[in-house]
Amino acid sequence: MSIKSAPIRLSIVGVGKIVRDQHLPSIAKNADYQLIAAASRNGTVDGIDNFKSIEAMLEAVPSIEAVSLCMPPQFRYEAARTALDAGKHVFLEKPPGATLSEVADLEALAASKGLSLFASWHSRYAPAVEAAKAFLASTKINSVEVIWKEDVRHWHPNQDWIWAAGGLGVFDPGINALSIVTHIMPKPLFITAATLEFPENRDAPIAAAITFTDADKLPVTADFDWRQTGHQSWDIIAETEAGRMVLSEGGAKLSIDGKLVHDEPEQEYPALYARFAEIIKAGISDVDLAPLRHVADAFMLGRRKFVEAFVD
Amino acid sequence: MSIKSAPIRLSIVGVGKIVRDQHLPSIAKNADYQLIAAASRNGTVDGIDNFKSIEAMLEAVPSIEAVSLCMPPQFRYEAARTALDAGKHVFLEKPPGATLSEVADLEALAASKGLSLFASWHSRYAPAVEAAKAFLASTKINSVEVIWKEDVRHWHPNQDWIWAAGGLGVFDPGINALSIVTHIMPKPLFITAATLEFPENRDAPIAAAITFTDADKLPVTADFDWRQTGHQSWDIIAETEAGRMVLSEGGAKLSIDGKLVHDEPEQEYPALYARFAEIIKAGISDVDLAPLRHVADAFMLGRRKFVEAFVD
Numbered sequence: 044m045s046i047k048s049a050p051i052r053l054s055i056v057g058v059g060k061i062v063r064d065q066h067l068p069s070i071a072k073n074a075d076y077q078l079i080a081a082a083s084r085n086g087t088v089d090g091i092d093n094f095k096s097i098e099a100m101l102e103a104v105p106s107i108e109a110v111s112l113c114m115p116p117q118f119r120y121e122a123a124r125t126a127l128d129a130g131k132h133v134f135l136e137k138p139p140g141a142t143l144s145e146v147a148d149l150e151a152l153a154a155s156k157g158l159s160l161f162a163s164w165h166s167r168y169a170p171a172v173e174a175a176k177a178f179l180a181s182t183k184i185n186s187v188e189v190i191w192k193e194d195v196r197h198w199h200p201n202q203d204w205i206w207a208a209g210g211l212g213v214f215d216p217g218i219n220a221l222s223i224v225t226h227i228m229p230k231p232l233f234i235t236a237a238t239l240e241f242p243e244n245r246d247a248p249i250a251a252a253i254t255f256t257d258a259d260k261l262p263v264t265a266d267f268d269w270r271q272t273g274h275q276s277w278d279i280i281a282e283t284e285a286g287r288m289v290l291s292e293g294g295a296k297l298s299i300d301g302k303l304v305h306d307e308p309e310q311e312y313p314a315l316y317a318r319f320a321e322i323i324k325a326g327i328s329d330v331d332l333a334p335l336r337h338v339a340d341a342f343m344l345g346r347r348k349f350v351e352a353f354v355d
Numbered sequence: 356m357s358i359k360s361a362p363i364r365l366s367i368v369g370v371g372k373i374v375r376d377q378h379l380p381s382i383a384k385n386a387d388y389q390l391i392a393a394a395s396r397n398g399t400v401d402g403i404d405n406f407k408s409i410e411a412m413l414e415a416v417p418s419i420e421a422v423s424l425c426m427p428p429q430f431r432y433e434a435a436r437t438a439l440d441a442g443k444h445v446f447l448e449k450p451p452g453a454t455l456s457e458v459a460d461l462e463a464l465a466a467s468k469g470l471s472l473f474a475s476w477h478s479r480y481a482p483a484v485e486a487a488k489a490f491l492a493s494t495k496i497n498s499v500e501v502i503w504k505e506d507v508r509h510w511h512p513n514q515d516w517i518w519a520a521g522g523l524g525v526f527d528p529g530i531n532a533l534s535i536v537t538h539i540m541p542k543p544l545f546i547t548a549a550t551l552e553f554p555e556n557r558d559a560p561i562a563a564a565i566t567f568t569d570a571d572k573l574p575v576t577a578d579f580d581w582r583q584t585g586h587q588s589w590d591i592i593a594e595t596e597a598g599r600m601v602l603s604e605g606g607a608k609l610s611i612d613g614k615l616v617h618d619e620p621e622q623e624y625p626a627l628y629a630r631f632a633e634i635i636k637a638g639i640s641d642v643d644l645a646p647l648r649h650v651a652d653a654f655m656l657g658r659r660k661f662v663e664a665f666v667d
Contacts, residue, residue: 120545124570142652143455144545144645148570151543208548208658231463233432233456236520246658258436258460333456339651340454346520346558347659 050077051132051323054107056097056122057114058086061136065165066111069312075320080104083114097122101129109159109323112136115204116211120145123160127152132159134319138218138335139163141209150330160328161319164222168314169294171305175279176227178299182285187228187263190278191220192271195249201355205247212247214338216277217267221334223279223294224265230257234337237345242353249353253341362389363444363635366419368409368434369426370398373448377477378423381624387632392416395426409434413441421471421635424448427516428523432457435472439464444471446631450530450647451475453521462642471634473627474642476534480626481606483617487591488539490611494597499540499575502590503532504583507561513667517559524559526650528589529579533646535591535606536577542569546649549657554665561665565653 053076055062067088070076080092082100087093094100101107109132112122116138123140126133127149139162140146146162153160166172193216204210211218224232232255240250249270255263277293286300297305322329365388367374379400382388392404394412399405406412413419421444424434428450435452438445439461451474452458458474465472478484505528516522523530536544544567552562561582567575589605598612609617634641 141547141656142545143648144543144652147648148543148545152570209656211655231456231460233454233460235453241659258464336455336459336651339648339655340456342654343523343651344453344521347553 050075051320052106052108053078053111054080054082054100054104054109055088055111055113056082056100057112058083058088059113062086062113065312066113069316072313073316073320076316080107097125101125101131107131109134109319116141117204117207117209120149123149124152127156127158127160130156130158132161132319132323134161134163134315137162137164137222138211138215138338139330139332140335143332143335143339146330146332146335150328153328157326159319159322159326160330161322162330162332163315163319164219164331164334165311165315166219166222166294167226168311168318169223170307170309171290171297172223172227172294174297174305175288175290175294178285178288178297179227179281179283180229182283184229184261185282185284187224187261188280189220189224189263189265190276190280191217192266192268192276194272194275195269195353196355206245206353208246210247211338212245213249213251213267213269214341216269217251217265218334218338219293220265220267220277220279221337223290224263225331225333225337227279227290228257230259230261231333232257232263232337234340234344237341238348239341239345240348240350242351243349244352244354249350251341251345253345362387363632364389364391364418364420365423366390366392366394366412366416366421367400367423367425368394368412369424370395370400371425374398374425377624378425381628384625385628385632388628392419409437413437413443419443421446421631428453429516429519429521432461435461436464439468439470439472442468442470444473444631444635446473446475446627449474449476449534450523450527450650451642451644452647455644455647455651458642458644458647462640465640469638471631471638472640472642473631473634474644475627475631476531476643476646477623477627478531478534478606479538480623480630481535482619482621483602483609484535484539484606486609486617487600487602487606490597490600490609491539491593491595492541494595496541496573497594497596498573499536499594500592501532501536501575501577502588502592503529504578504580504588506584506587507581507665508667518557518665520558522559523650524557525561525563525579525581526653528581529563529577530646530650531605532577532579532589532591533649535602536575537643537645537649539591539602540569542571542573543645544569544575544649546652546656549653550660551653551657552660552662554663555661556664556666561662563653563657565657
């Protein structure tokens, strides 16, 4: 017999597209949460109290226990610090911040206050990711190819923050691939070369070609491109002693040597909110910076190339 | 009474300018070491066995106990891994690698083998650094300004690797400033904005202007420039409640409100080798990635600006 505890009184900050598409439906379906307030410069959520800033919200609704932060990463540190200082657990949308150093600082603050900090990586919860990890652990890998190509005009229409310095550009979807790769590979990878293509009118890259390796000199490449029209590709392909593994559709589908072994509807955000409730109950944090560390490494090590201007 | 142990049998890899200027004299003066071999594509060290590669050296001289790695950072991981796999302690010149991820991997490897890994930051051992740290801990800081301006033609003549992707450009000296700042500031900093100036013919920046802050919103700026002729500046200036602190000449001189309180000849590399012997004896590693993390953050968050070509 399980004793049902009171739901976590949750609030959400930064009400934009991802919140409407993913966060609100996932929270509504999860009995562990009661969404009681939102704060956003522009958006509002129907049926709950809405505020213009996190400060106003936390002052007006002191019973809030946890905060989901979904504003652009450039503004996330200050909101996270405000929430942690007020004694709230914090869920960070991906990427968890604009710099590695600020997230390290938040992690130390959460630990010092006994609060839970969750650096969420939704793609790690794609349906076939665990099966891919188990397969890769069971064989010898010869090479890996990551292909993440999508149409930015379709997925990020007029999102200027994503093109600003710190907005990460094509690494915004690319970090999803990196969050899967860093989870499923048996040994840690590191970047040995990268080329980043910047539109001449933008401060963030529209494409990146990256070469990784590991301690065993495994060849791993990643090709991120935001200029893909038509078929969209979110694939991780591994050539192994046990055949060719294709993890496709962003981690939703898995096939081995042409045979489909896993194909289920995705439940990424519901799984993220289940994980957040779990770490709050356990009194721990979940902050793995490896995906963002690879992005920072790519910017530091990468060669810059300028390409034609991008206009939405 | 102290019992004198046998000296550590040391080898050195990558015999270039910094090895001749700093490493060899420091090792020669330290009774804790016996330098027995060197490996380098081009350079040699008189009076000891010289090899073309670390692999050839380790095979020919199995009694080597520790290795100092002084090749360009882009080639350091593989040499470090080779040395650790062979059971040797490793000293890494700064920066400790071309990426954060590869150094994290080396750190885990050293720990798993019970070997000492030293990510050295020579500027932290400048004579007035500890006095500056103690002063800053004793007062309230209002602002900090870091000015690191030098003439690349004088300090790095024809060092093409430093201008290649991964060579860090002006962050090669700038990381010295960051290694001091991250050591002396009472709270962790993180970058909020940066502008990196790239010569149009080079893959690494010649100048960078960075804005940092901390949990208390302290204003901190850093100005790195490699185009400084005439007077060279390596200064960290803090305005505090107890007056103006100037840590100048790369950490060698300290003055408070115009009064010189510390001025001693530098002994950075002798101190580094003393520290390396200390951690080997203690059976620990010393790897603080904060300076390199700030560099990666600056590349990831920074705006890129192209400036006139640089020709040596």
